[in-house]
Amino acid sequence: MTRGVTGARLRRSGLAWVTAALMGAAGAQNLTAYSALAGSLEGAVQMRAQSAEQALNRLDAAGQALDELAPTLRNQQIVSGLRDALGRSRAALARTPAELEAQVQLARGLMRKALYDQSLAALGAQPANASSQLMLLTREFGLTGDAASALNADAKAGRLERVAWRLQRAAVQKVSAALQATQARQTTGSYVNLARATGWFTVVQDSASAGDLKLSQFGDALRQLTSGDTAGLTSSLGTLRRGTQVFAQTLAQPPALTPARPATGTPAGGTPVTTPATPGSGAQGSGAQGSGTPGSAPATIPGTAPATPGAPGATRAPGAEAVYAALGRALAASGHADGVTARAALQDASTQLARAGTPLRDTAEYLTLQRALEGAQNRAAPRPSDVQALIAGLANAERAARGEAVSALDRASLGTAGWFSGWVRALIFLLLGVGVAAPLYLLNLAFGGRNVYWRAITAGLVLLLLPLFLEGVFGFLGALGDALGGGALAGLTNVTLSQGAYALPVWALLALGALGLLAFGFRGLCLQFGLLGDQGSTHTTAQHTVIDWDEDV
Structure with a gap:
């Protein structure tokens, strides 16, 4: 029993000696x-x-x-x-x-x-x-x-x-x-x-x-x-x-050179250091100032700008990769109308951007991108084009950090995405999408539907304006669903043809069908009124005037 207690005391004494040696040895x-x-x-x-x-x-x-x-x-x-x-x-x-x-x-x-x-x-x-x-x-x-x-x-x-x-x-x-x-x-x-x-x-x-x-x-x-x-x-x-x-x-100029000498360490107890207090934490520092740094104080030369050391040949600012990764996740989520995940990724991108180092932080494009990210974090119905503008803004900031010319087009895209997005975009396209019905109704009212060529022209216009209708109606419904917490209603945004690459072939087919129907319809009208083919020599102007717009020849 006594031997065990003695051994424990020796171990504690040895540990204390080692700790004291470590603390006593400067640094x-x-x-x-x-x-x-x-x-x-x-x-x-x-x-x-x-x-x-x-x-x-x-x-x-x-x-x-x-x-x-x-x-x-x-x-x-x-x-x-x-x-x-x-x-x-x-x-x-x-x-x-x-x-x-x-x-x-x-x-x-x-x-x-x-x-x-x-x-x-x-x-x-x-x-x-x-x-x-x-x-x-x-x-x-x-x-x-x-x-x-x-x-x-x-x-x-x-x-x-x-x-x-x-x-x-x-x-x-x-x-x-x-x-x-x-x-x-x-x-x-x-x-x-x-x-x-x-x-x-x-x-x-x-x-x-x-x-x-x-x-x-x-x-x-x-x-x-x-x-x-x-x-x-x-x-x-x-x-x-x-x-x-x-x-x-x-600190603009280095201190004068002094003969090299060993620095005397601070006593083992250390000098008091003010500890930063955070809001709501209640942590307070001592308020005392510690000892200055060893050596002579730097010379004070007012009005001289400090030289900024940088990494020669650096092509990528520290922290930019993490921002790109977060924006990539936001782009993927917005591409299938997952607004919750997209906003979380945008918040992460804002956090990562705040941690980026110089020289990226020293550019005006950095501040512009930071404001854009802060606005995008809580925006309803984020779309891929919104995130693409943010990625372009980050690329602009990198170019500025390297001393290269920035893209005016990317800057304009970032600025436009800041206001023409969310509910503003959804409501404007809703008005345009619903407004598609007006010219189609007036066309049918003016020329009727008995003429096959006019029906083809009307169908071609329907196909041509269908992407605008889908963007307006389903984009608004998707934004409404996103505001209500997501789900199937938010997924209706994927019906729009501006959501992703999968919609481009559909848009091309609609445009092809519209062009075919319009060409067929207008060619038929030209034949009907003798502007094309052999009928042009057999009909007179007087005969043309007695033919109704909605009748076949």
Whole structure:
């Protein structure tokens, strides 16, 4: 009994010693657990649109990864904030995918804050896992190509002040891009973008270059957005954008080179870090500011625009593939009049678009597409042409991100789909479809139905106008069925000839029949009145006038 207790105490002492050694060694965080936590959180967001149960499984995996990561994080306030964010993420599963993504963005901000602080402290000692830390830093901060190479070179040369400057500049650019994509409206896209901006500012909240910009201001803006305070949100967004612009200008030029020296790590207890509070969560930060980044502060040169590092030769903006996939699902669903699935896929596309990276986010076409997606999410009776316009808008945004000329036709299609769709389209085509009966009735009234040629002409006009009738009547009935929850009535939209490729042969056959009947009818009339054939020489003009329009010769 005594031996077992003694062994248990030794094991606990050994574990405590190992944990203390890990926490005492500057920056010795568990990078594997960090990557697992990040992957599980991102996976939960992706799975939420398909299955809440699968998303919950990913959050469970994230909790296990956090348990492994927590002992290696010096700042236990960040650990507490991560556990709170994970709990709020679980609660968000019962609400909307956007709510879950917002909570994940806040959690990722805390993760990057811990990685940033401990990595800067660790790199000064040139640890054995320096390459792994640098690789994780470049991935987490979105540095690629020359920007990633420059970061690695500065780290290996011991220029930690430049490492901090490069990471801060990348984070501030992401804050700025997210704020620019945030509109002063209560929409899911604005909520996710503002949460993303809050998460990225969490990383650099302690920077000496932040000026008057505080994390609490981002929390106030989030509360104003969720409460519908549009006026307050407009003012807050203006303040945040101006503060971020000043922050970016301060980081425009790199700090002066200083002799390489080891960085002194932060004490094991860590400095207090402000934890972003989310609306309705009740989570509040400490309000205290942590220690600044190692090295000298970046030089302040007002009025200088920050250089934007990018990936040379990039042809596809990060995140665009996920948006294309979601729009493809929406197109397939709208092609067989499944409005519920189509709208869910459009909502997923909006969520994925909000996660897209630069340079896609920095284009005017991105904002246009974001507004179009937000409007399409709740639109009745989505049609394939509506989704095709959104896909064209995304392609335009990609072209703009690559510096290429955008398609004016695609831009016009996206703009047209924004207003000529849903109930507007259904009602206009209903009026046109019902109006088809008027000219056919007047034609029959004027010329009667005894003449076989006039009957052929009337039948040809019926076939020619039938697609318009089907679009108007059955398109309206399908929209009505979609508004009532789907079912067989919503499926009547598939009778229209603009719904999919299957209708094109039907349309071609109707047009062929119409052309044949019209040609037969008008040729017969020409023969009847002596305009064609031998009858033209045997009938006089006087004889023509005594023949009734509806009589055969």
